[in-house]
Amino acid sequence: MSKSAEQSRSQLPGLILAVVESQPLHGYGIAREIEVRSADALSFGEGTLYPALKALELAGEIAGEWYVQESGPAKKVYRITDVGRAQLARHRAVWAEYSSSVNRILTGTPQTQTA
Amino acid sequence: MSKSAEQSRSQLPGLILAVVESQPLHGYGIAREIEVRSADALSFGEGTLYPALKALELAGEIAGEWYVQESGPAKKVYRITDVGRAQLARHRAVWAEYSSSVNRILTGTPQTQTA
DNA sequence: GTAACTACCTCGGAATCCGATATATACTCA
DNA sequence: TGAGTATATATCGGATTCCGAGGTAGTTAC
DSSP: OOOOOSSOGGGHHHHHHHHHHHSOEEHHHHHHHHHHHTTTSOOOOHHHHHHHHHHHHHTTSEEEEEEOOSSSOOEEEEEEOHHHHHHHHHHHHHHHHHHHHHHHHHTTOOOOOOO | OOOOOSSOGGGHHHHHHHHHHHSOEEHHHHHHHHHHHTTTSOOOOHHHHHHHHHHHHHTTSEEEEEEOOSSSOOEEEEEEOHHHHHHHHHHHHHHHHHHHHHHHHHTTOOOOOOO
16 A cells, blocks of 8 residues: 555656656556655555556657567556657656755745744 | 646645744745745645645644734734644655655666566 | 735636556466 | 456546635735
8 A cells, every 4th residue: 555645646757757767667567666666655556557657658758569478468568758758857857846945945944034 | 937836735734834833924925935935946826825724724733813914904824833843743754755755766776677 | 096015715617536446367275 | 166366457437636716905106
């Protein structure tokens, strides 16, 4: 189950791109990889992951290809595209700005002093 | 316009608590303070902020008190409660874990190597 | 007299979320 | 043989959340 919930979903596209950037992978594998890399802090259900994958493929940020295995169910392996790589860079920049903003506020860096 | 959108909303309760922890403030002021501290990277509309304030007050995490000014509209000033302080600590912990997880994935720290 | 700013609040359509469900193969253990 | 578990994909739709828009009102400044 894991889940730190509360946040997460909005970050999914970027996380998926980051995972398939380091290695082409199928949906199920991407889900597991996110759990592993986050030490189970992050976890997405199938009802969340597969639609996100579809959207990314439609947007041309990842490309899927079916692999029929001699043993086991067929899988659709996704690889990142050039469009996706550019988008991933954008995600990283947005995340950097966002997370530093949240940090600044949570740690109470004061910028005003007016009562 | 600011807004880095995409994320944000889920973090609002924690951000509000952090702001009123450093100084009791009214809704409008809280909104401005978040913008200032985030250098305009974060911005919440009133349709988002006021409901969030209500929910926090209902949960006993902040306490509001009306101040009628001799000049200008009345304002409802919120201060953090003990419950809110405890909750804020929790928000900070969750955020720390979450953001480090996202960082780990976005920067591609590999934990598996299986193809 | 009107524009802009401070300050509060609510409505409700739109968008998003994800648990539940369905299908299918393969392996293990009793 | 059957149950349970794991791999693997995919969709549905009710519930929840989101926030732009709209409304009230006092103040300040052309």
